[in-house]
Amino acid sequence: MEYSGDRSLAGLTRRMGLWLGVAVLLGGGAAVLLVLQLAVLARIVADLAFRGHAFGDEWHAVGLLLALLAGRAVLQWAADMVATEGSLRLTSALRAELLRHLFAVGPVGIAGQATGQMVTALGDGIAALEPYFAQYVPRAAMMVVVPLLVLAMVLHLDGWSFLILACTGPLVPVFMALVGYRAQAIMDRQWTQLLLLGSAFLDILQGMTTLRLFGRARDAVTAMAGMADEYRRTTMSVMKVAFLTSAVLEFFSSLSIALVAVVFGSRLLEGKADFQSAFLVLLLAPEYFMPLRAFSASYHARQNARAAMTGISRLFALPAASARPDTHDASTASLVSVTCENVTAGYGNGIPVLSDASCTFTRDVLTVVTGASGAGKTTLIRLLLGLLAPAHGRIIATDEQDVMPAHWRDRIGWLPQQPRLIHGTVAENLRLAAPTADMDTLRRVTAQADALSFIEALPQGFDTPIGERGARLSGGQVQRLALARVLLRNPQVLVLDEPTANLDPQGARRVAAAIARAAAGRIAIVIAHRPAMIAQAGQVLRIRDGQVRAVPHGLECAA
Numbered sequence: 001m002e003y004s005g006d007r008s009l010a011g012l013t014r015r016m017g018l019w020l021g022v023a024v025l026l027g028g029g030a031a032v033l034l035v036l037q038l039a040v041l042a043r044i045v046a047d048l049a050f051r052g053h054a055f056g057d058e059w060h061a062v063g064l065l066l067a068l069l070a071g072r073a074v075l076q077w078a079a080d081m082v083a084t085e086g087s088l089r090l091t092s093a094l095r096a097e098l099l100r101h102l103f104a105v106g107p108v109g110i111a112g113q114a115t116g117q118m119v120t121a122l123g124d125g126i127a128a129l130e131p132y133f134a135q136y137v138p139r140a141a142m143m144v145v146v147p148l149l150v151l152a153m154v155l156h157l158d159g160w161s162f163l164i165l166a167c168t169g170p171l172v173p174v175f176m177a178l179v180g181y182r183a184q185a186i187m188d189r190q191w192t193q194l195l196l197l198g199s200a201f202l203d204i205l206q207g208m209t210t211l212r213l214f215g216r217a218r219d220a221v222t223a224m225a226g227m228a229d230e231y232r233r234t235t236m237s238v239m240k241v242a243f244l245t246s247a248v249l250e251f252f253s254s255l256s257i258a259l260v261a262v263v264f265g266s267r268l269l270e271g272k273a274d275f276q277s278a279f280l281v282l283l284l285a286p287e288y289f290m291p292l293r294a295f296s297a298s299y300h301a302r303q304n305a306r307a308a309m310t311g312i313s314r315l316f317a318l319p320a321a322s323a324r325p326d327t328h329d330a331s332t333a334s335l336v337s338v339t340c341e342n343v344t345a346g347y348g349n350g351i352p353v354l355s356d357a358s359c360t361f362t363r364d365v366l367t368v369v370t371g372a373s374g375a376g377k378t379t380l381i382r383l384l385l386g387l388l389a390p391a392h393g394r395i396i397a398t399d400e401q402d403v404m405p406a407h408w409r410d411r412i413g414w415l416p417q418q419p420r421l422i423h424g425t426v427a428e429n430l431r432l433a434a435p436t437a438d439m440d441t442l443r444r445v446t447a448q449a450d451a452l453s454f455i456e457a458l459p460q461g462f463d464t465p466i467g468e469r470g471a472r473l474s475g476g477q478v479q480r481l482a483l484a485r486v487l488l489r490n491p492q493v494l495v496l497d498e499p500t501a502n503l504d505p506q507g508a509r510r511v512a513a514a515i516a517r518a519a520a521g522r523i524a525i526v527i528a529h530r531p532a533m534i535a536q537a538g539q540v541l542r543i544r545d546g547q548v549r550a551v552p553h554g555l556e557c558a559a
């Protein structure tokens with residue numbers, strides 16, 4: 001189910017609620033044990049050095065010290081584990097939500113987004129949130145808890161030291177925020193460059209053939225090297241800011257601890273203070289700044305996360321396609337027709353591609369849709385598939401009981417112009433449509449799609465590995481294999497986008513005949529221009545000037 005809550009960093013932090021609460025509680029417990037541990041240590045040293053105790057008298061105290069040390073280590077470990085677990089759960093939920101959202105947006109909605117940027121947002125982007133929730137947020141909480149605890153203890157021991165620590169401590173976050181403000185701009189730039197680098201790399205890989213054909217491979221490598229160098233320079237700027245931040249922190253903490261040592265030390269020499277308290281305050285002072293150090297070390301995690309969140313939020317902001325279901329009827333009877341009623345549709349605010357267009361597709365009548373390039377054939381298919389919503393009019397499906405079933409679009413099988421094969425064997429590619437299909441079923445559908453003979457001629461038959469884009473297969477073989485995969489789902493509506501476009505006349509005839517066989521008992525809609533395909537049609541529709549019109553018999557080839 002789609003999560004509808006706040007997806008800002010603050011909103012996501014609230015979603016981690018319980019995990020974060022437990023992590024802070026455990027961290028707070030570890031801090032209490034730390035203060036106790038230092039108090040016991042100060043007492044042991046004072047007893048041995050100034051109260052004339054023998055080492056043997058201190059066994060109990062040493063035992064307690066070791067127990068506190070072990071207890072603190074366990075609590076700290078548990079706090080880190082809980083925070084990491086919570087962060088991983090949250091980020092994997094977010095990754096799933098983003099992927100679900102992109103599916104809901106659909107291919108038409110994400111068409112304007114660079115694939116590389118989406119890959120970077122889903123991968124590196126969400127991974128950049130993990131240290132934010134696992135380290136930055138718990139450390140931000142500990143930065144308040146531990147210093148307050150130490151301050152309370154110091155107040156009990158010495159008012160002057162309390163005053164020094166209480167005044168210098170808040171200066172650190174103030175200066176860090178000033179430095180961090182500049183760092184955020186650099187981090188944003190670094191993130192944008194990483195996104196661009198991801199897109200450029202993917203573009204180069206996908207367009208390798210074109211680049212080589214046009215002799216631009218060297219230019220592409222040079223451009224890529226330039227971008228990588230730019231990214232390196234920005235990363236070095238980020239590092240400089242990180243070093244500056246820790247220098248600020250070290251300066252203030254050293255100054256403050258030195259002040260405490262001088263002030264308390266001089267009073268100790270004058271005999272106005274006792275050693276145990278002075279020693280304990282000196283042990284506590286560095287611990288006062290320790291959470292600030294840990295926080296500062298993970299501060300870049302926040303800036304990284306904020307920069308990554310910009311890219312992630314942009315994807316979440318894409319509107320979901322809204323062409324889903326217009327009915328709640330649960331009928332399971334077979335579909336007999338699909339009708340476009342006075343449909344007007346297009347992209348953005350431009351001139352509509354289809355304007356008040358109407359047409360009907362009926363079971364057992366193979367419909368071929370033709371029209372000039374850019375006329376709107378693919379747009380019509382997108383409407384049927386529910387990937388595009390009509391601005392006006394409606395698309396209705398009717399089954400044998402004369403009702404429109406909910407989710408009738410789930411019964412559509414679609415073969416795009418360039419079907420995508422995955423990196424795997426022939427059988428794995430087919431089983432994408434039906435993971436549990438047995439070999440007999442695979443043979444049956446491949447025979448129906450006229451693909452069985454070439455599959456059996458492959459070196460390992462159905463177990464032959466084929467490249468991501470069917471590198472080992474011809475264009476016609478890829479089409480027939482993809483047709484078999486669509487048929488494996490036994491769709492009631494078959495929608496095919498130019499399945500014979502890139503085939504030789506003989507290949508086109510074979511694919512057209514296979515489609516005509518597969519069309520029996522189904523609503524079949526094929527975009528095509530080839531005479532071989534048109535010859536198989538029971539109805540030919542032509543799209544022109546935003547209208548869909550039936551072409552009378554005998555005039556099909558002129559369509």
Ligand SMILES: Nc1ncnc2c1ncn2[C@@H]1O[C@H](COP(=O)(O)OP(=O)(O)OP(=O)(O)O)[C@@H](O)[C@H]1O
Pocket residue numbers: 108111347353371372373374375376377378379380
């Ligand atoms: N995602 C999109 N965003 C904006 N305009 C688009 C988009 N897809 C298509 N168009 C425009 O809509 C019009 C119809 O395109 P469509 O792809 O439906 O044509 P077609 O008949 O399938 O063309 P072809 O035969 O060349 O594939 C074209 O003018 C095209 O530029």
